[in-house]
Amino acid sequence: MIDIIVALEAELAGRSLPPGFRVNFCGVGKINAALATAAVLAQSDCNRVVNFGTAGSLRPELAGQLLRVNRLLQRDMDGRPLAALGDTPFEEGPVAGVIDLGGDGVSLSTGDNFVTATPDLASDIVDMEGYAIAKACVRADVSFTCWKFVTDLADENATANWRENVEKGAAAFITALENGLVD
Numbered sequence: 001m002i003d004i005i006v007a008l009e010a011e012l013a014g015r016s017l018p019p020g021f022r023v024n025f026c027g028v029g030k031i032n033a034a035l036a037t038a039a040v041l042a043q044s045d046c047n048r049v050v051n052f053g054t055a056g057s058l059r060p061e062l063a064g065q066l067l068r069v070n071r072l073l074q075r076d077m078d079g080r081p082l083a084a085l086g087d088t089p090f091e092e093g094p095v096a097g098v099i100d101l102g103g104d105g106v107s108l109s110t111g112d113n114f115v116t117a118t119p120d121l122a123s124d125i126v127d128m129e130g131y132a133i134a135k136a137c138v139r140a141d142v143s144f145t146c147w148k149f150v151t152d153l154a155d156e157n158a159t160a161n162w163r164e165n166v167e168k169g170a171a172a173f174i175t176a177l178e179n180g181l182v183d
Contacts, residue, residue, distance in 0.1 A: 001022055002020055003023075003046050004049075005026050005033070005037060006023060007025070007026055007053050007128065011166060012173070016174075017177065018178055021050075026133075028129070030110060030131065033133050034133070034136055037132065037133045041136060041140045046142065047142070049137050049142055054148065054151045054162060055067075055125040056126045056152045057124060057126070057152075058155075059124060064149075066148075067105065067106045069101065069125075070100070070101045070104060071098060071099070071100050072101070072107075072130055072146065073098055073099075073123055073131065074097070074109070075110060075123065076110075076111030085120060099135065101144070108123055108125050108146065109121050109131070114128070115154040116155055125148055125150060133146070147182060151164075151168075
C-alpha cells in the first residue's frame with residue numbers, strides 16, 4: 001500500500017485516489033505531521049509514503065506548478081551556536097539537517113509558521129509538514145517522495161492566494177497519480 005500523507009482535506013478536495021493508494025490527513029504543522037506519519041508507518045501494509053500538499057514560494061516562476069521535492073530542510077530549527085541553522089543540535093546522520101531525496105526537483109523548507117516574508121534559511125518553496133514526514137520515513141527506512149503544489153508567493157497575499165488555488169493543486173496531483181507521474 002502507498003500511503004499519501006496530506007495536511008488538510010481541502011488539499012485533496014474530496015477526490016478519489018487510484019487503486020493502491022490510501023490517504024491520511026495529518027493536520028497542520030510538524031508535530032501533527034510526525035505523529036500521523038508514525039501511525040502510518042506502524043501499519044503492516046505501508047511500504048511507501050508520499051507527502052502531497054500545498055506550498056508557498058518566493059520564486060514567482062514556480063507559482064501554479066506541481067513540483068517534486070528533492071531536498072528538505074527544517075527552516076525553524078535554530079540551535080545556533082550548537083548547530084547550523086536548520087540542523088538539530090547533537091544529532092548526526094542523514095536526518096540531522098538536510099534530507100536529500102536525489103533526482104530532479106526543488107528544495108523545500110519546513111517550519112511551524114505560515115511564511116509571508118523571506119525566511120533566513122533559503123529554499124525554493126516552503127511548507128509546514130514535509131520535513132517532519134521525510135525524517136520519520138528516513139528513520140523507519142521506508143521509501144518516501146514529496147510533491148507540492150505552489151499556491152502562493154509567500155507574501156502578504158499568501159492566505160487569500162492559498163484559498164484561491166488549493167483546488168488547482170488537488171486536481172494537478174490526482175491527474176499526476178492517474179497518469180503514473182508520481183514516483
